[in-house]
Amino acid sequence: MPSLPVLILLLSVLCAPRAAAQDAARSAAYMTGVTSYFNHPTALNRSEPVGLGQAIGIRVFGLVVNAFLNGIAGALGWALGALLPRHSPRQ
Numbered sequence: 001m002p003s004l005p006v007l008i009l010l011l012s013v014l015c016a017p018r019a020a021a022q023d024a025a026r027s028a029a030y031m032t033g034v035t036s037y038f039n040h041p042t043a044l045n046r047s048e049p050v051g052l053g054q055a056i057g058i059r060v061f062g063l064v065v066n067a068f069l070n071g072i073a074g075a076l077g078w079a080l081g082a083l084l085p086r087h088s089p090r091q
Helices: 004-015 017-032 052-081
Strands: none
Touching: none
């Protein structure tokens, strides 16, 4: 069975290809043990390093709230797009 970072990478490629590069970097940082922006304790508001599972638990609230807010912003943009004229006026 693949490890958790590999599963996250596969899911991100299938569900959100644009975020796949960021998820690949995050997974690579956890798999290689490199301290980077994705797993640095300061970025997670911790004093000690944390594993991938705990980091996901820390960031899950932000992921859910950001997805919800982005959905609202997208719906507003879609609705406001209906106010645009259908055709540009010709001179």
